[in-house]
Amino acid sequence: MARVFPQFLDQDADVVARSLLGCRIVRILGDEGTIERIVVRIVETEAYDQFDPASHTFHGRSERNRAMFGPAGHAYIYFTYGMHYCLNITAAAEGFGAGVLIRAVEPVEGVEIIERRRGRTGVDCTNGPAKLCKALDIDKALYGHDLRLPPLMLEQSSLRPGEHVAATARIGISKAAELRRRFLITDNPYLSHGPMWTEQCDSRRTQQGTA
DNA sequence: GACCAGATATGCT
DNA sequence: GCATATCTGGTCT
Numbered sequence: 312m313a314r315v316f317p318q319f320l321d322q323d324a325d326v327v328a329r330s331l332l333g334c335r336i337v338r339i340l341g342d343e344g345t346i347e348r349i350v351v352r353i354v355e356t357e358a359y360d361q362f363d364p365a366s367h368t369f370h371g372r373s374e375r376n377r378a379m380f381g382p383a384g385h386a387y388i389y390f391t392y393g394m395h396y397c398l399n400i401t402a403a404a405e406g407f408g409a410g411v412l413i414r415a416v417e418p419v420e421g422v423e424i425i426e427r428r429r430g431r432t433g434v435d436c437t438n439g440p441a442k443l444c445k446a447l448d449i450d451k452a453l454y455g456h457d458l459r460l461p462p463l464m465l466e467q468s469s470l471r472p473g474e475h476v477a478a479t480a481r482i483g484i485s486k487a488a489e490l491r492r493r494f495l496i497t498d499n500p501y502l503s504h505g506p507m508w509t510e511q512c513d514s515r516r517t518q519q520g521t522a
Numbered sequence: 523g524a525c526c527a528g529a530t531a532t533g534c535t
Numbered sequence: 536g537c538a539t540a541t542c543t544g545g546t547c548t
Binding site: 357359365366367389391392393394395397399412414439440441442445481482483484485 | 539541542543
């Protein structure tokens with residue numbers, strides 16, 4: 312399994328968002344006595360950049376979003392709604408504010424740790440951006456973290472045979488939601504709104520002639 | 523499926 | 536000072 316290096320990420324955010332599907336996130340928890348390892352696979356992403364009204368970088372650099380203007384392949388973590396953290400992976404050359412929101416992941420290793428952390432079982436553990444942060448113990452402490460290094464690493468991996476990628480409108484935002492910058496592995500049970508929602512969303516857009 | 527509360531950092535006026 | 540937010544979980548229908 313190969314690491315993801317910055318040059319892989321140092322592209323248009325849409326390209327990166329698509330490329331990240333199927334890649335793995337490795338999270339190391341605990342101290343030397345009790346090391347716990349969680350591995351998940353990315354199944355849903357959304358692209359944002361500073362030309363995008365929905366992006367945190369649209370209004371320029373600030374203390375909150377400085378990581379997004381840094382080099383590619385780092386963690387941009389933000390706190391929202393007073394209680395949730397969400398994880399983005401910075402995706403462009405230094406100085407350009409762009410990133411990819413990780414919306415949903417599929418557990419690969421350490422499922423029991425994830426279920427313990429979430430207090431529930433099944434797809435509900437990681438099928439949302441704040442859910443997966445809670446499952447992987449991701450918070451402000453990892454803000455700006457280089458994803459080539461422990462305790463949070465990104466590893467390149469490809470799609471499985473028979474898997475397909477789709478682009479749909481984005482979710483949960485009030486501006487520029489119509490842009491098809493949400494990328495997902497179709498029919499994956501861990502998608503944040505499930506296959507039915509995606510189908511409905513797609514057919515609605517096709518009817519509008521915006522596909 | 524629809525609706526709503528939750529609790530706070532951030533940015534705009 | 537105030538509105539908003541890349542959301543979730545619980546309740547009600």
